[in-house]
Amino acid sequence: MSKTAEVINGKDLSHELKMEMKQEVAQLEKEGIVPHLTVVLVGEDPASKSYVSGKQKACTETGMSSDLIKLDETVTEEELLKLIDKLNHDNHVHGILVQLPLPKHIAEQKVIEAIDPSKDVDGFHPVSIGRMMIGEDTFLPCTPYGIITMLKSKNIEISGKHAVIVGRSNIVGKPVGQLLLNENATVTYCHSRTKNLREFTKSADILVVAVGKPHVINGEDVKEGAVVIDVGVNRIEDGSLTGDVDFDSAKEKASYITPVPKGVGPMTITMLLKNTIKAAKELNRK
Numbered sequence: 001m002s003k004t005a006e007v008i009n010g011k012d013l014s015h016e017l018k019m020e021m022k023q024e025v026a027q028l029e030k031e032g033i034v035p036h037l038t039v040v041l042v043g044e045d046p047a048s049k050s051y052v053s054g055k056q057k058a059c060t061e062t063g064m065s066s067d068l069i070k071l072d073e074t075v076t077e078e079e080l081l082k083l084i085d086k087l088n089h090d091n092h093v094h095g096i097l098v099q100l101p102l103p104k105h106i107a108e109q110k111v112i113e114a115i116d117p118s119k120d121v122d123g124f125h126p127v128s129i130g131r132m133m134i135g136e137d138t139f140l141p142c143t144p145y146g147i148i149t150m151l152k153s154k155n156i157e158i159s160g161k162h163a164v165i166v167g168r169s170n171i172v173g174k175p176v177g178q179l180l181l182n183e184n185a186t187v188t189y190c191h192s193r194t195k196n197l198r199e200f201t202k203s204a205d206i207l208v209v210a211v212g213k214p215h216v217i218n219g220e221d222v223k224e225g226a227v228v229i230d231v232g233v234n235r236i237e238d239g240s241l242t243g244d245v246d247f248d249s250a251k252e253k254a255s256y257i258t259p260v261p262k263g264v265g266p267m268t269i270t271m272l273l274k275n276t277i278k279a280a281k282e283l284n285r286k
């Protein structure tokens with residue numbers, strides 16, 4: 001019988017990385033640089049509020065500064081774009097993050113594209129995405145960056161492996177596939193129109209699931225010894241959080257698996273801090 005998977009704990013890895021970043025920030029402070037993140041939150045979505053407060057807490061823990069600009073749900077697209085323009089020209093601000101999702105009347109992509117690419121710590125701007133695609137140094141989108149960091153922390157071989165991505169969002173599915181390709185994996189994307197999904201997932205050496213639906217993947221869908229990365233954070237009826245993967249059955253097949261909570265989620269915030277330090281260093285070099 002195969003043994004159960006090793007759990008990759010994103011909370012513990014985040015803590016380690018934050019301790020390293022704290023030292024780097026202390027060093028930067030001696031040089032007169034305090035990395036500063038400005039977070040823009042539109043509306044009252046409880047999950048967004050909680051993520052934003054997690055981001056600010058993480059900044060404080062590592063010695064960085066941050067501020068939160070809260071805007072009413074009714075703010076116009078024009079007003080939001082004006083604010084971003086102001087932040088783009090504020091030398092005190094190194095990183096700008098607009099928490100997603102935005103209300104329906106605001107075009108998300110327009111807002112993302114308004115952020116100066118040199119302050120795009122979310123890594124969502126087409127300039128950042130384009131640079132990532134051609135393997136140039138850039139701000140990487142935080143969740144995919146966190147996933148690659150988790151794999152590397154366990155010295156998991158990526159080169160030559162078959163990576164199957166379930167989900168094709170712009171902020172997770174597509175970029176994580178690109179980052180795995182940059183590491184020489186052979187990448188297959190699956191999505192809502194994919195026929196015979198199991199045929200693909202069962203051939204994955206590395207399976208990344210990012211669809212936002214509880215337990216769409218279970219042990220039967222997983223190849224013996226695969227690495228399973230669960231990006232889903234789904235709140236279910238009893239109020240608890242669960243992933244896109246049925247952890248209990250998948251862990252019997254996988255060699256490594258990420259849990260929910262305490263898996264990929266905390267890494268998203270940690271990689272944002274990395275990007276903010278990078279932005280501060282680069283903007284001060286200019």
Ligand SMILES: Nc1nc2c(c(=O)[nH]1)N[C@@H](CN(C=O)c1ccc(C(=O)N[C@@H](CCC(=O)O)C(=O)O)cc1)CN2
Pocket residue numbers: 050051054097098099100101122142143233241260261262263264265266267268269
């Ligand atoms: N501008 C952005 N908006 C959004 C992003 C993003 O990267 N940039 N990603 C998601 C939400 N997100 C960060 O913003 C995020 C999601 C989940 C977690 C996390 O730590 N989850 C915990 C559980 C938290 C809980 O108890 O509710 C876990 O998985 O352990 C952090 C950040 C969409 N929007």
